[in-house]
Amino acid sequence: MTDLRNRYWGFELxxxxxxxIFEKENMGFVRFANKNxxxxxxxxxxFLNTVKPEIYVLEKCSAPPAGKLIEAIVRETEDKYDLNKNIVEKTLVKYVIDWKITDPNKLRTNLTIKDEFLNYVSAPIPRSISNFEDLANCLALSVISAPQLTEMEKGGINSVVLGESNMRGQWAAIKKIMSIVPNEFKKPTSRQYYKLLEDDSRPKPVNCCEVNLTYFNITNVPVHIPLPFEMKFNPVASxxxxxxxxxxxxxxFMIDALLFxxxxxxxxxxxMENTIYDLINNIVSNNLISHTPDIGSIIPKLTTSYARLDFKLNSTSNDLNEGKELWESLMGDTETNSSNSRKLDTNKLLELTCDENMLYMDIINLKDIGIDLTFENIKKKTSIMEWKFEETLEKLKIKGRIYYLSNDKIGLIDFK
Known part of the structure; x- marks a missing residue:
């Protein structure tokens, strides 16, 4: 497999x-060369360092944000020469007087279109099944991940392959599809992290922005997408x-999507809040449930992942609707096909502990007296001990009492 940072052929880009690389000057993703x-x-x-022997130097203008796509406005250039192991190396120095953020969409070419990508990730699934399109979409979303919206929660999508224990063939096919993920993204040091798991561990890499975990028949970890794969898959040889x-x-296609x-x-x-209420009503209507849903994150994650699949800078109501409809379809299929003996008690799954209930009531009281529901405000005002706070807040999100907004704001769900 080609190293992600050592791709040279045009079809790999x-x-x-x-x-x-080939058509634009003074445009690219910012990577700083010094601490200043x-x-x-x-x-x-x-995911790919420039091979051009050039470097940019700021002149009396603010620094651009790291990792963002910009166009630099260059005042002048000069060649500089260095001796490196008896070899003279020339570097083109470009002096920057201003810069502007650029939309990646203006640069995209249709080397790969969405339908072709969906065909790739859904190759093992028989097209004859009724929910083929839903399963193709959920595999696509699992590959392209979801962006990080807030410092309180990583981006990424967690999913679980559900079915009987003899589904090793389906699990092997999923592994084959997920080989699309570069090896660099399987390292905990990567900003995007992917892992396939057969136990209930929950890796939390510190430096990642997006964490994507796919589980095999594990019911007690919070996930965003249940994958009902009871059907017989196509033969691998096909x-x-x-x-x-x-x-x-x-x-x-995946790399382009991750730029958004x-x-x-x-x-x-x-x-979005109203849609979360609909989702909760769907869940509580079942006495038993086949998996543990991460209730407060499902709609934000699926909404932004759908937007990313279409290379959008902002999510739309259509993305939200598609995310909701996909989840409802997968939920219905999963609950219909799963054995009751393996299901979880919904009431116990959503029941709050003493600490969780205390924090939930604190948040309700803060809202009632008009205090903004931000991470810092809640942390300062709650009676929960500080070392328990973040974990307890996450449990409230998983159990559908809160959801995270941008700018470290928190939305409250009136769970009755």
Whole structure:
């Protein structure tokens, strides 16, 4: 497998990377060369360092944000020469007087289109089944992840493959599909982290922005997508060669998608909250449930992941609707096909501990007296001990009492 930072052939590059390498000047993703943040490189993507022998130096202007796609306005350039192991190396120094953020969409080329990507990730699934489109979409979302919206929670999507214990063939096929994920993203030091798990561990890499965990038949870890894979998959021989041939193009689509960090506009927040209520009503209508849903995160994560799948800078109501409909479809299929003997008691799953109930009541009281529900305000005012606070707050989110907004704000769910 090609190293992510050592891709040279055109078919290995994403559309944005190709444009920035071969067609654009003074444009790229910021990577600082020093601690003062006044010297930087412009890379074709956060996953591929530039090979151009050039460097940018700021002149009397603010530093651009690290990792963002910018266009630099260059006043002048000069060549500088250094002797390195008896070899004279030339570097083009570019002096920057200003810069502006650029939309990656303006650079994309249709090297790979969405439908082709969906065909790739859904190759093992028989097209004859009624929910084929839903399963293709949920696998696509698991691959392209979800952006981080707040410092309180990592981005990423957690999913669980559900079915009887003899589903080793389906699990092997999922592993084959997930080989699209570069090896670099399987390291805890990566900003995007992916892991396939057969136990209930919950890795929490410190430096990651997005964490994507896919579980096999584990019911007690909070997830965003249940994957009901009771059906018989296509024979591996029928799609193996196509997967291997198409891998570079599918990965290029994935890399382009990861460049987008869609947000949820403030005008959508009320609709999002109402949708979370609908989701809760769906869950509590079942006495037993096949998995542990991360209730407060499902709608924000699926909404922004759908937006990323379409290369959007902002989520739309349509993305929210698609996320809701996908989850409801998967939930219905999962509950219909799962054995009751393996299901969890819904009431016990949603029941609050003493600490959780105390924090929940504190948040309700803060809202009632008009105090903004921010992470810091709640932390200062609650009677929960500080060392318990973050874990207890996360449990309230998982159990559907709160959800996270941007700017470290917290939304309250009136759970009755």
């Amino acid at each position: 994403s559309g944005v990377e190709y444009k920035l 943040k006044d010297i930087f490189y412009l890379d074709p993507s956060p 799609y193996k060669e196509n997967l291997e041939n198409y891998l570079p193009l599918a990965r290029a 960090q869609p947000e949820i506009p403030e005008v959508m927040q009320k609709k």
